[in-house]
Amino acid sequence: MANTSHGIGGLTFDPKKRTRPPELNVLAALVLIIVAFEVLGRLFIGDSFLFNTRDNVDTLFNEQRLQIIILQVAIVGIIALGVTQVIITGGIDLSSGSIVGVTAMVTMSFAQVATVNGNPNPKAIFGPEWMDLPVIVPLVVGLACGLFAGLVNGLLIAYTKIPPFIATLGMMVAARGAAKWWSKGNPISFPTESYATIGKGMTPVVIFIVLAVLFHLIMTQTKYGKHCYAIGSNEPAARMSGINVDGHKVLVYTIAGALAALAAVVLSSKNLTAQAGMGVMYELDAIAMAVIGGVSLQGGRGSIIGTCLGALIFGVIISGFTFLKLDAYYQEMVKGVIIVGAVVLDQWRQTKRGRG
Amino acid sequence: MTDLILETRGLTKHYGGVHALTGADFSLTRGEHVAIMGDNGAGKSTFVRQITGVEKPTGGQIIFDGVEHTFQSPIEAREAGIETVFQTLALADDLDVPSNLFLGREKIRFNLGPFSILDKRAMKEAAMAALLKTGVKIPNIMNTIRNMSGGQRQCVAIARTAAFKSKLVIMDEPTAALGVQETAQVENIIRTLKEAGEPLILISHNMRQVFDLVDRIVVFRRGRIVANLRKEDTSGEDVVAYITGAKTGTEYQGAA
Ligand SMILES: Nc1ncnc2c1ncn2[C@@H]1O[C@H](COP(=O)(O)OP(=O)(O)OP(=O)(O)O)[C@@H](O)[C@H]1O
Ligand SMILES: [Mg+2]
Numbered sequence: 089m090a091n092t093s094h095g096i097g098g099l100t101f102d103p104k105k106r107t108r109p110p111e112l113n114v115l116a117a118l119v120l121i122i123v124a125f126e127v128l129g130r131l132f133i134g135d136s137f138l139f140n141t142r143d144n145v146d147t148l149f150n151e152q153r154l155q156i157i158i159l160q161v162a163i164v165g166i167i168a169l170g171v172t173q174v175i176i177t178g179g180i181d182l183s184s185g186s187i188v189g190v191t192a193m194v195t196m197s198f199a200q201v202a203t204v205n206g207n208p209n210p211k212a213i214f215g216p217e218w219m220d221l222p223v224i225v226p227l228v229v230g231l232a233c234g235l236f237a238g239l240v241n242g243l244l245i246a247y248t249k250i251p252p253f254i255a256t257l258g259m260m261v262a263a264r265g266a267a268k269w270w271s272k273g274n275p276i277s278f279p280t281e282s283y284a285t286i287g288k289g290m291t292p293v294v295i296f297i298v299l300a301v302l303f304h305l306i307m308t309q310t311k312y313g314k315h316c317y318a319i320g321s322n323e324p325a326a327r328m329s330g331i332n333v334d335g336h337k338v339l340v341y342t343i344a345g346a347l348a349a350l351a352a353v354v355l356s357s358k359n360l361t362a363q364a365g366m367g368v369m370y371e372l373d374a375i376a377m378a379v380i381g382g383v384s385l386q387g388g389r390g391s392i393i394g395t396c397l398g399a400l401i402f403g404v405i406i407s408g409f410t411f412l413k414l415d416a417y418y419q420e421m422v423k424g425v426i427i428v429g430a431v432v433l434d435q436w437r438q439t440k441r442g443r444g
Numbered sequence: 445m446t447d448l449i450l451e452t453r454g455l456t457k458h459y460g461g462v463h464a465l466t467g468a469d470f471s472l473t474r475g476e477h478v479a480i481m482g483d484n485g486a487g488k489s490t491f492v493r494q495i496t497g498v499e500k501p502t503g504g505q506i507i508f509d510g511v512e513h514t515f516q517s518p519i520e521a522r523e524a525g526i527e528t529v530f531q532t533l534a535l536a537d538d539l540d541v542p543s544n545l546f547l548g549r550e551k552i553r554f555n556l557g558p559f560s561i562l563d564k565r566a567m568k569e570a571a572m573a574a575l576l577k578t579g580v581k582i583p584n585i586m587n588t589i590r591n592m593s594g595g596q597r598q599c600v601a602i603a604r605t606a607a608f609k610s611k612l613v614i615m616d617e618p619t620a621a622l623g624v625q626e627t628a629q630v631e632n633i634i635r636t637l638k639e640a641g642e643p644l645i646l647i648s649h650n651m652r653q654v655f656d657l658v659d660r661i662v663v664f665r666r667g668r669i670v671a672n673l674r675k676e677d678t679s680g681e682d683v684v685a686y687i688t689g690a691k692t693g694t695e696y697q698g699a700a
Contacts, residue, residue: 330519330548388538
């Protein structure tokens with residue numbers, strides 16, 4: 089019996105009665121929300137949310153809607169993967185949306201073509217010698233942008249002991265400023281063919297899934313992941329146990345910055361343009377995805393799987409409101425309610441745990 | 445090589461105006477087990493925090509294993525060979541038992557720097573073995589520490605020191621939250637250390653336990669060492685008299 093050997097000193101426990109992982113609750117919530125939209129749809133607008141109701145296409149599910157949902161959340165989802173790690177260590181990152189903005193601008197400048205329809209690129213940032221570059225150049229530049237911003241966040245938080253909220257708030261404002269300054273507010277467009285393929289079709293989803301699997305493994309199987317949880321759970325204890333807490337924090341925020349930069353690359357490639365306002369509020373969407381997925385703002389608890397489910401819930405709710413033909417304004421308000429609601433739920437879980 | 449494993453000279457710690465520890469001259473020979481006793485707030489834990497690198501002393505010297513050390517962190521003290529069970533236990537509530545036992549020195553399957561792959565199975569098996577020695581009962585060691593009783597948590601912290609090789613073990617009130625059986629088990633661990641010739645500093649309020657286990661008793665009072673008593677030359681009443689201040693050791697007369 090492999091499972092009874094978890095116990096020690098003669099006490100046994102029934103593995104079947106093991107407390108169920110919190111991700112199952114999130115999954116249940118996801119299913120419940122989908123069912124709710126299905127019912128509301130049939131009642132009020134006579135259409136199905138989930139299933140295909142058009143006779144001309146021969147599929148069971150409404151694949152188009154599902155694709156849109158997943159595509160919608162994939163890009164912010166990439167950011168949420170980094171934000172999850174930050175929150176698990178007991179921190180917060182408010183700068184990801186602005187890092188998306190500035191990275192998109194800088195990256196796109198290195199991804200432009202020299203000629204559009206036989207004319208010189210009207211949105212050109214650099215001279216022709218900096219155009220038609222191989223795709224690796226904007227990729228490396230973009231990643232470097234995010235790594236640098238994340239590194240600054242991490243160094244500020246780890247070594248000046250500024251609270252993460254303040255440090256990343258500063259980065260949020262500064263990076264947005266840099267995004268606007270970069271091209272004096274002008275959009276940057278006309279990327280090379282190869283750059284444009286990064287965000288084409290369902291590629292963003294593939295990128296998101298690959299990264300999610302990678303970070304799931306990192307968080308569950310490596311020292312890095314273990315130390316994230318240890319620091320978020322009890323920072324003084326982590327220090328006393330010999331974990332290099334400061335170095336770890338620098339690493340975590342740097343990774344979060346790099347992931348935000350990747351999201352920027354995918355987003356600008358998908359939109360074929362970059363604007364200084366790109367990624368506004370993405371940081372809050374990403375935090376919401378994590379918190380909905382069961383990542384505790386107190387630190388120490390949560391998982392990549394949870395965040396992925398949280399991202400899906402987020403996407404389903406947004407798409408559900410469009411489906412119910414509710415105004416875009418409602419969507420924003422509901423987003424606000426979801427974010428606050430998820431935090432309230434988290435605190436409620438804390439107090440319940442405290443009493444139990 | 446001297447026969448002293450640890451020596452402090454004039455070790456002092458002030459927290460602002462609080463003189464938590466003043467001029468502590470303490471020594472421990474190899475293989476010796478010493479108890480530190482004293483009322484609450486006498487400075488016992490403060491003393492431990494100075495010699496384990498958790499805090500920097502205001503003054504004084506620490507000579508460990510023949511070398512003067514100024515430990516910058518608990519890691520340095522641990523790498524030098526001092527294993528400590530802190531009174532605050534220093535556990536991560538959201539991690540399971542093996543993760544806590546190996547916190548900061550995980551067993552690794554592939555070395556990839558910070559992203560090294562953990563050897564979870566080896567850690568689990570080693571944790572089991574270490575815990576068995578404490579005699580603690582834990583239904584599921586893969587549960588998070590948060591849900592465990594005070595005694596179970598304490599045993600996890602003790603098992604953490606027992607699982608690693610060291611030159612000196614320090615336990616700050618290791619049996620404070622333990623039941624009768626678990627206390628007996630922990631006392632057995634201490635006896636095993638004695639047989640193995642490993643020196644120990646035990647902080648305890650339990651007179652019976654102290655007289656059962658150690659060779660020597662050092663009494664702290666108001667941040668000063670006020671007595672240094674060989675077990676054979678003293679008695680329970682005697683020790684109590686030193687703790688309460690009714691008596692002061694001859695060589696410490698001037699101090700207290
Ligand atoms: N960080 C600190 N700042 C200020 N004063 C402190 C600090 N740590 C300890 N003290 C004070 O130092 C004195 C000694 O505390 P210490 O924890 O060493 O006592 P102790 O002998 O271990 O007591 P107990 O038996 O209750 O564990 C106490 O008066 C305490 O209030
Ligand atoms: Mg104490």
